[in-house]
Amino acid sequence: MPMNDIHPESSIILDRRQLITGAAAFGLSATFGAMPAMAQGAPKKGGTLRMGVEGGSASDSFDPRTYADSVMINISLMLWNNLVEVADNGDATGELFENWEVKPGAADWTFNIRKGITFASGKTLDADDVIYSINMHRGETKSPAKALLADIKEIKKISPTQIQILMTNGNLDLPYNLSDYHIIVVPNGTTDFSKPDGTGAYLLEEFQAGVRATFKRKPGNYWKPNRGNFDRVELRYIGDAAARTQALVTGQVDVINRVDPKTAGLLAKSKGIKLSRTPGAGNRFAFVAHTDKSPFSNPDLMMALKFGIDRKKIVDNVFSGYASIGNDHTVGAKMKYYDPKQKLHAYDPDKAKFFFKKANIAGPVELQVSEGAFSGATDSGQVFQESLSKAGIQLDLKRVSGDGYWDNVWLKQPFCAVYWGNRPTIDNQLTSTFKANTTWNDTHFNNPEFEKLLVAARVELDQPKRAQMYARCQELISENAGMVCFAVQDYIDAYNTKLGGLTVSGRYDLADDRIAEKGWFI
Amino acid sequence: MAKLILNRFFLGVLTLFAVSVLIFVCTEILPGDVASAVLGQGATPEALAVFRKELGYDIPSYMRYWNWLVGVLHGDLGIALTNKRVIVDEVLPRLGNTMFLAGYAALIAIPVAVGLGVFSAINEGKISDKLANILSLIAISFPEFFIAYLLIIFLSVNVDWFPSLSTVFKGMPFSERVYQTTLPAITLTLLVAAHMLRMTRSSVLSVMSTPYIEMAFLKGAKRGRVITRHALPNAAAPIITVIALNLAYLVVGVVVIEAVFVYPGLGQLMVDAVSKRDVPVIQACGLVFAMVFVLLNTVADILVILVNPRLRHKR
Numbered sequence: 001m002p003m004n005d006i007h008p009e010s011s012i013i014l015d016r017r018q019l020i021t022g023a024a025a026f027g028l029s030a031t032f033g034a035m036p037a038m039a040q041g042a043p044k045k046g047g048t049l050r051m052g053v054e055g056g057s058a059s060d061s062f063d064p065r066t067y068a069d070s071v072m073i074n075i076s077l078m079l080w081n082n083l084v085e086v087a088d089n090g091d092a093t094g095e096l097f098e099n100w101e102v103k104p105g106a107a108d109w110t111f112n113i114r115k116g117i118t119f120a121s122g123k124t125l126d127a128d129d130v131i132y133s134i135n136m137h138r139g140e141t142k143s144p145a146k147a148l149l150a151d152i153k154e155i156k157k158i159s160p161t162q163i164q165i166l167m168t169n170g171n172l173d174l175p176y177n178l179s180d181y182h183i184i185v186v187p188n189g190t191t192d193f194s195k196p197d198g199t200g201a202y203l204l205e206e207f208q209a210g211v212r213a214t215f216k217r218k219p220g221n222y223w224k225p226n227r228g229n230f231d232r233v234e235l236r237y238i239g240d241a242a243a244r245t246q247a248l249v250t251g252q253v254d255v256i257n258r259v260d261p262k263t264a265g266l267l268a269k270s271k272g273i274k275l276s277r278t279p280g281a282g283n284r285f286a287f288v289a290h291t292d293k294s295p296f297s298n299p300d301l302m303m304a305l306k307f308g309i310d311r312k313k314i315v316d317n318v319f320s321g322y323a324s325i326g327n328d329h330t331v332g333a334k335m336k337y338y339d340p341k342q343k344l345h346a347y348d349p350d351k352a353k354f355f356f357k358k359a360n361i362a363g364p365v366e367l368q369v370s371e372g373a374f375s376g377a378t379d380s381g382q383v384f385q386e387s388l389s390k391a392g393i394q395l396d397l398k399r400v401s402g403d404g405y406w407d408n409v410w411l412k413q414p415f416c417a418v419y420w421g422n423r424p425t426i427d428n429q430l431t432s433t434f435k436a437n438t439t440w441n442d443t444h445f446n447n448p449e450f451e452k453l454l455v456a457a458r459v460e461l462d463q464p465k466r467a468q469m470y471a472r473c474q475e476l477i478s479e480n481a482g483m484v485c486f487a488v489q490d491y492i493d494a495y496n497t498k499l500g501g502l503t504v505s506g507r508y509d510l511a512d513d514r515i516a517e518k519g520w521f522i
Numbered sequence: 523m524a525k526l527i528l529n530r531f532f533l534g535v536l537t538l539f540a541v542s543v544l545i546f547v548c549t550e551i552l553p554g555d556v557a558s559a560v561l562g563q564g565a566t567p568e569a570l571a572v573f574r575k576e577l578g579y580d581i582p583s584y585m586r587y588w589n590w591l592v593g594v595l596h597g598d599l600g601i602a603l604t605n606k607r608v609i610v611d612e613v614l615p616r617l618g619n620t621m622f623l624a625g626y627a628a629l630i631a632i633p634v635a636v637g638l639g640v641f642s643a644i645n646e647g648k649i650s651d652k653l654a655n656i657l658s659l660i661a662i663s664f665p666e667f668f669i670a671y672l673l674i675i676f677l678s679v680n681v682d683w684f685p686s687l688s689t690v691f692k693g694m695p696f697s698e699r700v701y702q703t704t705l706p707a708i709t710l711t712l713l714v715a716a717h718m719l720r721m722t723r724s725s726v727l728s729v730m731s732t733p734y735i736e737m738a739f740l741k742g743a744k745r746g747r748v749i750t751r752h753a754l755p756n757a758a759a760p761i762i763t764v765i766a767l768n769l770a771y772l773v774v775g776v777v778v779i780e781a782v783f784v785y786p787g788l789g790q791l792m793v794d795a796v797s798k799r800d801v802p803v804i805q806a807c808g809l810v811f812a813m814v815f816v817l818l819n820t821v822a823d824i825l826v827i828l829v830n831p832r833l834r835h836k837r
Contacts, residue, residue: 242671
């Protein structure tokens with residue numbers, strides 16, 4: 001289900017791996033000129049970074065339990081730090097945790113806290129701060145991170161710089177779960193978040209929710225070498241995609257997020273502007289059917305629907321090519337343990353016809369769509385309708401109001417549009433959508449083999465074996481679940497070429513929401 | 523006279539009360555609720571229950587209306603559900619911004635529109651009259667965001683005279699603020715001027731056919747003088763009304779312009795609040811908008827009474 005994060009990308013851009021492959025193939029010098037601002041030597045200090053960001057509103061607050069979208073995540077990571085950072089290659093690396101050890105069974109963890117880190121107030125970071133910060137998201141709380149930490153049984157302080165976490169069910173992904181953007185580290189006992197006291201690179205100057213926020217660099221050396229390079233950062237909320245684009249073109253901001261895929265190609269041609277594309281990290285767009293109800297309980301009908309949707313056409317036309325083709329599960333191609341070898345349900349009207357006939361269903365199938373589900377849902381539904389009609393299958397599109405869509409339609413109607421956000425781990429991605437009897441199992445998927453694998457994979461220390469288990473999970477969903485996931489959106493940022501350090505993380509846009517910390521002016 | 527004015531004010535207050543009921547009822551029936559809108563992906567049933575309790579959604583709605591009304595009468599618009607800020611503190615700076623932009627636009631629009639309207643009336647049928655008519659029709663026919671984008675392309679992207687973003691903030695120097703808001707002010711001027719211009723022109727012209735104007739001509743006055751000294755004061759009533767309506771539009775109807783220019787006005791606050799189902803903020807914005815509307819209309823009514831002695835007495 002919905003996460004407020006959304007959007008696109010471009011063809012000009014590249015992630016770092018593609019870039020390196022390209023450089024190797026054509027010779028470094030040939031590619032260097034066209035290279036995005038990613039590896040231009042050592043970072044330099046200075047300058048004011050001006051960001052134009054969508055994904056916030058006048059109701060934003062600093063309380064980490066209310067973060068839901070890009071603006072507050074970016075702001076938060078300027079002022080505070082997480083415990084764990086996910087590196088550009090997808091590995092969980094230490095941030096305020098220096099490192100950790102796990103016992104077999106993945107239920108007993110020891111985390112070492114980085115020494116010599118101080119908050120802006122001068123207080124030294126210790127285990128109590130860390131424990132308090134994690135506990136904000138446990139127990140009676142409305143924190144969205146609560147579910148990620150639900151398996152934690154106990155957190156013990158071993159020393160001022162070491163804690164132990166015991167879990168009811170082992171889970172090797174605990175460090176990933178702790179990298180969640182809600183889990184920032186605040187001083188022990190903090191209840192008033194409006195005066196941020198953090199270990200991050202910047203200090204807050206001014207904050208007006210829904211308008212802008214400004215920051216200055218914290219005096220002295222930031223504890224992360226080569227990070228926190230700007231003298232000042234100014235972040236403006238720009239909700240309108242056209243306004244954001246103009247702001248970048250007219251030089252009023254240096255970087256923007258969520259470029260409209262329809263104009264991304266044009267924007268890339270502007271002088272001094274580059275795009276940065278984060279593929280496989282955006283929202284997963286799908287139509288979901290309740291497979292415990294007729295007619296969707298008929299597996300042949302589901303196969304007909306899966307083979308009868310022209311995914312490529314939707315990606316090209318509805319998302320202007322800034323998306324990758326989905327294969328009926330929510331695991332993105334950049335996610336660790338994604339299985340690139342799984343069978344793809346490519347568009348095949350003949351097969352669709354065959355399965356539909358076999359299903360022996362009378363009458364049309366009804367699909368409910370709304371722009372309230374995601375932007376492009378109606379158009380995607382129309383392409384679906386058209387591509388199904390080539391297989392002789394009639395799809396009735398019912399357009400419903402976007403207002404209250406998540407309350408009135410999603411989870412209630414037998415076949416409707418949905419998007420799922422990118423989750424920190426494959427386990428989380430699969431658990432939240434497909435585990436039997438969970439609130440958001442929007443296809444009512446219930447497969448004993450999958451249930452068993454999902455739990456076993458959480459504690460499987462043998463990497464190849466774990467990968468195999470997750471591959472099988474993806475296959476089981478793709479073949480049996482009631483989800484027609486046809487596209488995974490890319491994020492597109494655009495930035496001034498004077499800006500360096502805009503790495504592509506594969507997780508979130510704006511350099512994993514850390515552009516203010518990672519970037520610099522060349 | 524004083525009684526008449528008091529009467530108008532009383533009616534205004536009554537209207538506001540009715541509006542407050544309407545606003546409350548309408549926000550009550552908005553689909554979806556704040557808890558699920560705020561929590562988004564994290565909205566587990568458990569978290570929802572905790573949040574709803576926190577919001578006081580367990581008391582009946584007429585009680586909540588009463589509490590709200592009492593608060594409003596004491597100048598307390600409540601606390602935002604989403605970020606727990608005092609709503610008055612959120613609304614006032616935004617209202618200030620909105621008023622600033624509206625005032626700026628009005629400052630350009632009213633003299634230009636009324637002046638051009640009179641000018642058109644003086645030159646009725648001549649090429650300048652037709653030109654003013656055609657241009658104003660064009661301006662009024664385009665959607666507002668289109669005019670805004672055209673201005674941005676020409677004045678911001680092509681020649682770089684004005685910024686395309688009008689993010690104003692506290693502590694911004696006045697001159698900087700004026701410069702930043704020039705483009706939206708021009709856009710708004712184009713939107714409302716046509717309406718006022720045409721009304722000025724037509725009401726002046728309708729007065730022109732009355733006997734006393736004929737008399738003025740007969741005694742030898744020039745056309746320009748007849749219009750400004752004799753016709754205009756008597757044509758003032760409809761002009762005042764249309765100006766008031768357009769001023770109200772400048773305050774309550776500029777959400778699209780605020781979005782395009784990223785201007786932190788009250789409309790944007792209300793849109794944000796609606797998307798998060800932050801009901802007290804929606805109610806506060808709605809009420810402020812209603813107040814502006816009612817106030818402007820009341821003032822216009824009173825002004826019309828003042829400039830037209832005939833309205834002061836019952837027939």
